[in-house]
Amino acid sequence: MNLYDIIFYLFAAITIVSAFIVVNAKNIVYAAFSLLFTFFGVSGLYVLLGADFIAIVQVMVYIGGILVLLLFGVMLTHKITSVDIKAGSVQTIPAVIIIGIFAALLIGLMYSTHWAVNPAEIPVTTTKSLGKTLVTEYVLIFELLGILLLVAMIGAATIARRDGDK
């Protein structure tokens, strides 16, 4: 077990523990803040996989964008912070059965598949090649996504605008 294994298990533990808190927290603000550590752990895992750009995008979009949006939503909504979220268990037996079947299926698949093990070197940087692929091979999808986001933005601005404003 070398240093990178230890770091991997550290990030994996951060991700799993904080994700568990997100699901189980009684206080919605706690849930929102534990999500921060989940996102952070996932981005750490991306770094270990050699996907530096994706890791940074994960931090930028999820922590810098979505999480802050979520926190704003939680804090600005009237009295939502003091509401107890229902986190009890209902219908335990069917849930355990379904999860058991699903887990068995996944583990069975994991062991029966012949994984294509690729001993290739982890790329030093992925930014340049990602950029090139985005504007050559996937340019249509890239542009369509851009238009979709623009439409969403205009829609949000239209909805947020008060009637009196011109």
Next chain:
Amino acid sequence: MYEYLNNIVGNEVITYFVVAALPLFLVVLPFALIAVLAERKVSAHMQDRLGPMRVGYHGILQTVADILKLIQKEDIIIPQADKKLFNLAPFLVFIGSYAVFAALPFSSKFIGTNAEVGIFYILAVSGFVVAGILMGGWASDNKYSLLGAMRSAAQIVSYEIPTAIVVLTLVMITGTLNLGTMSEQQTAYFWNWNILGGAGEGIQQILLIPFMVVAFTILFISTLAEVNRTPFDIPEAESELVAGFHTEYSGMKFAMFFLAEYANMFAVSAIIVSLLFGGYQSPFGYLGNTLGIPALIPFEQLFWFLSKGVFFVFVQMWLRWTLPRLRVDQLMTVCWKYLIPYAVFNLLIVGIITLI
């Protein structure tokens, strides 16, 4: 640097820890010590006062005395506060500020990480600061703290956009996200700096100059807003919000916020320096080259990087005591109606110029 340290320490892990701690002890802490005093002295002299004069010669040891006092203070946690989040918030804010230092090129021999994502990483980790500020503001259970945190977060998130667009402009010219490589390209002598069109040749370089000045102006304004300094300090506007999100903090936790603020001031100055003002490069060539001692060059580079950074910190202080504070609506107008459109047009024009 790494090999040298590795040889001394003899262990990869310890080397990483030492390298990670170096900017803290060599730059952030001494800088904060000097900058706090400098701010008080600068403000005093601008208002025709003397400032702190009692401790040491002309009050030189005033900050040391302040720190000793802060360490002795009782750590007050108000009973209504949410204790876990209240205690975590200062650390999160400081982590966000200090993480930036990993990608700053202090000299050609010392840059925390040489990862290719450099400046993009710096933009991303500021998200931790926003989350920390919101956490502190909410956990304090105080309306002023919450309002201050909201304002601060809204401001940082908005001003990230013009910053990112200007950074994109620079990335387009230099073709790299790594601040170290960017500094390297702006080779010694100031006419090669990006603000004067970069190290390119011919007409393209001259055409770029006005647009680089626009880029610098936008970048300076928006980074100033990102660190919540006057004239953009409405998150901690004393007349409206007491002290904003850190109203309820005392002792060392308050000191953490304070340290993070000063670390941030230097960090954004260092970003401006590495993007536009030659990074660690000297404006006039190196003494080490003239004397024939190449070992001197990295230290000279460190000196130039820190001096340029400190110069921009001084400009920030200067502005603080010159300009009045903006209103909230003016703040958002400046960002969304002026800076972002200008930054986008600047990006387009620079793109056209680089294609010529």
